Amino acid sequence: MSARPLPDRADDEPAGPWPPLVAVAAAAVATAIRLRLLGVPLERDEGEYAYAGRLLRDGVPPFEAVYGMKLPGTHLAYGLAFSLLGPGTTSVRLLLLAVNLASTALVFLLGRAWLGPAGAAGAAVAFSFLSLQTAMLGPFAHATHFVVLPALAGLLAQERALRAPPGRRAAATVATGLFLGIAILMKQPGVVFLLFALARLVVSRAKERGSLAREAATMLAAAALPTAIVLAWAAMRGGLGHYAAWLFRYGAGYAKPLPLDQGALWLRVALGRILAQAPILWAIAAAGAALAALPGDVVPHGRRLLALAAFSFLGACPGLTFREHYFLLALPAVALLVGAAAEVAARGLRGRVAPAAAALAPAVVVLLAGAQSVASQRELLLSLAPDLVSRALYGDNLFPESPAIASWIAARTTPGDRIAIFGSEPQIPFLAGRRSATGHVYMYPLLEPQPDARAMQEEMMREVAHARPAFVVSVRVPTSWVRREDSDARVLDEMAAFLRDGYEPCGVVVAGEGGRSRILWEEDAAAVRGSDDVLAVVLRRREPTGASSGSARP
Secondary structure, three states, X not given: OOOOOOOOOOOOOOOOOHHHHHHHHHHHHHHHXXXXXXXXXXXXXXXXXXXXXXXXXXXXXXXXXXXXXXXXXXXXXXXXXXXXXXXXXXXXXHHHHHHHHHHHHHHHHHHHHHOOHHHHHHHHHHHHXXXXXXXXXXXXXXXXXXXXXXXXXXXXXXXXXXXXXXXXXXXXXXXXXXXXXXXXXHOHHHHHHHHHHHHHHHHHOOOOHHHHHHHHHHHHHHHHHHHHHHHHHHHHOOOHHHHHHHHHHHHHHHOOOOOHXXXXXXXXXXXXXXXXXXXXXXXXXHHHHHHHHOOOOOOOOHXXXXXXHHHHHHOXXXXXOOOHHHHHHHHHHHHHHHHHHHHHXXXXXXXXXXXXXXXXXXXXXHHHHHHHHHHHOHHHXXXXXXXXXXXXXXXXXXXXXXXXXXXXXXXXXXXXXXXXXXXXXXXXXXXXXXXXXXXXXXXXXXXXOOOOHHHHHHHHHHHHXXXXXXXXXXXXXHHHOOOOOOOOOHHHHHHHHHHHHHEEEEEEEEOOHHHOOEEEEOHHHHOXXXXXXXXXXXXXXXXXXXXXXXXXXX
């Protein structure tokens, strides 16, 4: 099959309604799978976003009660969902479903603008299935999903700005910057899409220096606005200094890259898992990349697609740790490369079959490739119970047990009580509807070999002691701590002394067969408290002899 150059746009091709219907069918399948997974317990990152989002909904400003270096865009998205649907795991899953469907629609529109009917359909189908990959933690509401949606909106707005006559570019340029700025607010690696947009602007306006400077300045100013508003809010409430310390001191060390050989190993492992789950879709994407690189505009805007893929991949590279969900940032570009292959195939079929069939056939092939990716994950996506999906992906982490622990604590406290988590499980205070005794909701920074570790430990213990939490959950799962050989572990001894002096155990989580744990309370817990299988201990504050029980109800 000879590959002929494609038209700049293919909106007028008589492809009929069938390619979009294939895209809708793929989105419907993905929606059904996500609805089946509504009950999968929140994991750790989701717990942070949910806890911070609930606080934002309740009027607590960013950075005041949840410490870290992330910008709070995803926290705000969660808070908006809770305002509409109420706080809960189902609200988080429905929020992700809505974001994913909107992103799929924008991938289709971008494919329509850059490729054509078959390419748009193929890209949307590929995005629906690739964004479900458990190897990228696609079923979970990580911040990278929330980066992708406004980034795609920004790229579409830029498409309009670049096509507009000189006197009518301003509004679309401002929209481009605002959307891309929101992507950055969701999580800082979203900046790669702003860099791509600036690079594209430079190429498109190379011969119009005045327009280039004006539009670039407008875009950058608009992109800075969302973050500026949030930081001003934090500054007015006194939380900006604390955030700046995290961003510039801890963040600088966090972003320090691994050695190249170690980073290459992490990349190989991550890509091996990702490619194994959807080999056909990724092979089609590779074919699309090869076609895009051919001379002669076999794929129109082929260099643009490759550039988008390259910039998107940079978003997965901070620290060279290549965490699974970072690769979600590259999915729009990968899906569009799948669409490029589909569009070239459709062009090869035109003149040999009916135009509608020529556009439909490649989209159906991509749909079948997506079905293969679901089949390769069928146990996780189609059959396992929600708790076991979490256990299969996250091992002994306390995610399936967190709702029961939170419910037990909530029934024995009042909304004004504080609880402490000695571990990295922010989903527990969220699910319990109680404030954490400390803003340190993750233990990792406290045990990392970084300059501020000891100061963070001391700050945490001061806050916990001052709050006098009604309950403490002491987590023994190693991944809740990530202790290293060179960790400053003094805080562990201080935690043990704090609990010994003022708290008594009242519950335990014990690992069980087949990933099914047991949660035992009161007398039942005492018999197994010293077992090596204990994953967590729940402790209540011990009141002085003769004192009333306060808010800790029986």
